[in-house]
Amino acid sequence: MDWKYVVVLITVPTDKGLELADYIVKNKLGACVNVVPEVNSFYWWKGNIERDKESLLVIKTSAQKLEELIKEVKSVHPYTVPEIIALPILGGNEDYLRWIDDSLGL
Numbered sequence: 001m002d003w004k005y006v007v008v009l010i011t012v013p014t015d016k017g018l019e020l021a022d023y024i025v026k027n028k029l030g031a032c033v034n035v036v037p038e039v040n041s042f043y044w045w046k047g048n049i050e051r052d053k054e055s056l057l058v059i060k061t062s063a064q065k066l067e068e069l070i071k072e073v074k075s076v077h078p079y080t081v082p083e084i085i086a087l088p089i090l091g092g093n094e095d096y097l098r099w100i101d102d103s104l105g106l
Contacts, residue, residue: 003088005097006066008059010073011083014038017055023076029069030059031103062104063088 008030012020014037021033036056043050061069063086070084089097 003063003090005089005092005100006061006063006086007089008057008061008066008069009083009085009087010057010059010077011039011041011054012057013078014053014055016078017057020073020076021057024057024059024069024073027072028104029065029072030061031100032060034058060089060100062100062106064106065104 010020017035017037021035024030024033034057036058038053039056041050041052041054059069066086073084074082
């Protein structure tokens with residue numbers, strides 16, 4: 001990987017958003033998790049278009065933690081195929097980026 005930090009997007013059932021956010025931060029998998037309480041999701045699943053209300057987690061973390069984050073989230077996520085998508089952080093407030101490292105114990 002050529003980047004040091006990532007933003008990870010994860011959708012979860014609306015009743016699981018806060019619980020999963022707490023799990024991620026407590027286990028130092030992400031420095032910060034924003035919980036968008038309700039998004040309307042439309043997607044294909046098993047040949048049908050599904051429509052659900054979900055919570056969206058926006059996680060700021062180190063690229064170094066990404067594989068562990070994916071593994072841990074998959075182990076506790078209620079979906080068979082959870083959405084876990086990482087986007088590189090190409091730049092930003094250097095103080096904030098250092099804070100990510102400090103928060104994760106890196």
